[in-house]
Amino acid sequence: MDYDILILGGGIIGCAVAYELSKYNLNIALIEKDYDVADDISFINTAVIYDGSETSDDFMAKLENTGRNLIEKACKKFNVPYKKTGALRIASKNNQKNKLDIMYNIAKKRGIDGVHIIENDDEAIQKIEPNLNIKIDKALYSENIAVISPYDLAISYAEVAADNGVNFRLEELVIDIKNISNGFKVTTNKNKFSCKVVINTIDNEIVEDKLECNYKNMNYILFENKMENKLNTILIDDIDDSTFIINNPLISEGNLIGIKSDHMLTLEEGIDMAKNIFPQARKEFVSNIFNEVCDKDIIVIDDSNFDKGYIKVTGNHYGKITMAPAIAVMIKDKLKHSLNVTRKKDYIDKRRDVYRFNDMSNEERNEIISLDKRYGNIVCSCNNVSEGEIVDCIRRPLGARTVEGVKRRTGVGLGTCNGSYCNIKIIKILAREMNKNILDIVEDSKDSNILSSRIKEFREM
Template sequence: MDYDVVILGGGLAGCSVAAALARYNLNIAVIERNFDIAEDVAQFITTFVTDGTDVMDDSVYELLRDSHIPLLEYSRKGNFYYEKEPSLSIYDEKKDFEAALERIHRRGIQGARPVSREEAAAWTPQIKDSYQWIIRHENTGIISPYDMATALGEIASENGVRIRLEEEVTAIERIAHDEVRVTTNKSKYTCRVVVITAFNDLYLGGGEYRRATRDVPLQTMLLEKNYQQDIGLMLNVFHADGHASSIMPTFSGKAVAAIEASQRMDYKGVKHRVEELIGPFPSERVDLLTVNNYYDVPIVISDLLEEKGYINLEVKNHQLPALLPRVTQIVSDLVVSNFKTAENPDYVFKRRDYFRFRDLSDKERNEAIAFDPRFGHMICTCSQVTEGEIVNSIRRPLGARTVEGVKRRTGISFGSCQGSYCMNRILKILAKELDKKPEEILNDSKESRILTARIKEFESI
């Protein structure tokens, strides 16, 4: 048998399950069809971690309840970004406000209480005279899903999990009572247990995957605004049409707005909605605009080990980062119950240390530069990313192999110039570190070469 456990999908859920199972003396592989792990996670998006007030489904709330407590421990040990941040919920309709208060009372949610407009205005300048129904939440927060996924992937890799990239599963077959064969476009593997975290109708027997219970596009706008100075407190405005508008910080200290709507909006429409939330701002302060799917499907963990040899994990829910510690524990318990195995005495649930130059004090920066002068060579002035950080992102476990990989791991090129100043420099560093020609460097996948040939203008790289 090639492996004890094969995990399908190297996204947030797959990396989390792999990191948890690495605690045991099991031979584990993760199969990911993309060129890098966590490619399903947006690069700059901050996920709002709710206290459960706005969660309608009771089963999701049960998984989410008191999630800030395990998340604090999980992020501290795993060395990824999570912060508790208070927030305000503002309701256009009194009935929605009263329904939220009912959920707070029924569920016993701590740290949530109604406040007056005057109280709210003392915390943030974004409070309008028209706001009447407001709730303050103490036990909310923000988390970087991509930073979380990368950290968990690195932890899994460093604890012996085999990460197999660029392989797509084509079939799963039960070939014996306790043996399953997984076929990919590259090879075949036998194992005892399969954990599915990524949808593929080839091995789920066809049928339509359950989409978002509300088919709502989520427009996200990254702003070149200092969150603490310009915003001050996270806001979630719940409109009469059932959609919401939110503003929150990113892990880099900027602000990101998330706008729900019944259909995709153009740039002007999104900007107008964001300005309704925080006031007018020039277009020059918009760094990026993306559109993602909004998922609020209940979490489903299907134990099909006896019948088909796999556990199927459906996690299309925007609160997945907050739910992950509980969900991962449930899945790992199901898997481990099928083995007589002891814990790995060498297991370490900790990501290798790293730092971001922009977050350091002057003293810490000088110490870093004295250790390696590349930390004093600024590559991206917009996001304050140094050559040392880029080199580190490439040399880490499961390190970056593409321009997109560097961008995701460092936050480079998400500033106002959108990479026009630093792209050539990233190419040069990648080529040197990977011992490749600049023409061989890829953007994000096999077929995404950035340069097709050398020309005079690129002689500097």
């Protein structure tokens, strides 16, 4: 099996690279070990799209600022929700206030427009965030910052790439990469491939930097939509050099408060910290909590073996989603020149339409139900998701094959009931569409079966 290019890993980076390269006359495959692409992106449906004004590293800033512009265009093209919220950075502890000026000056030096210092101007702050209930005498405001649904973006890149000929090889684990005379031999648990170029995105650990890593906990508290006067702007409070609190307004309403600290916080500790920026935070509005470990924020695009045909994208960064399309374009430009490739004449830069029942007018709903009555059968009453949408997400290119895949694509089961009413319905639809036994339907990966056995034999289940 010969390819021009093998992309290893189907995270947001792999999907964005596949999308960029699918525009050219190249024979490409992407190898991913899981059942689905972009499976490692956090389940919460919001990612912040940064503008390069918050990082001290000039190269990361450039990737963020370029990536932000590309993401805004891609979201428009693929109909992915993109909410420009703006971001207010405050320093409730006085010792961090000079940091705001430093960041402002760096942003100016980098030529990032739309970044302002606001000082002793309650009216300006109120205009940006009318629901802010704390006194702020100084803030750094960036108009550019937005939130998106990262999984939606990744799946859009992948679907368009697949429609334009990229071969997505899911459930294949890369076990060996060998340099051969005119390229590489890549061995998976199922196949052996040869190719001219390998783009490796599977290994995010920068080994040589490991000892310097200062691992931190990112504690997340998800507040549901019922709260009054919730904040609609991203708000960041730098408490000290290694602790901050961030409010992320979600794409689907509700708020996610993230607290970076040196240990895992209890819910009570987290809520106390959240009150710094959001005094109305209360336990009864919390719908979920989770914790992630962050490490050194650095991305390396290692092209030191480019003459042999090998590029590796490695490292972790809180803005890696923002950077993904910029990294993909850099890789495409490099390959375009060295492989001397031509653009496809029949390239289709469009994602197949997705119909979201929740976002439709009654007129549109009646129209789609008259074409397919499954759009009139609501499976998830929290988020108003219909059977028609679930069937479509399974039947699309790179369709969902797991319960989590269906949830991520449609939002089914992600409402306040956390899927307690609709999980079994999703399982049944997946089994029917894939012609499988319901006992074989998995949550997200191999062996994550949900139903273990029947307890009684009925004629139907």
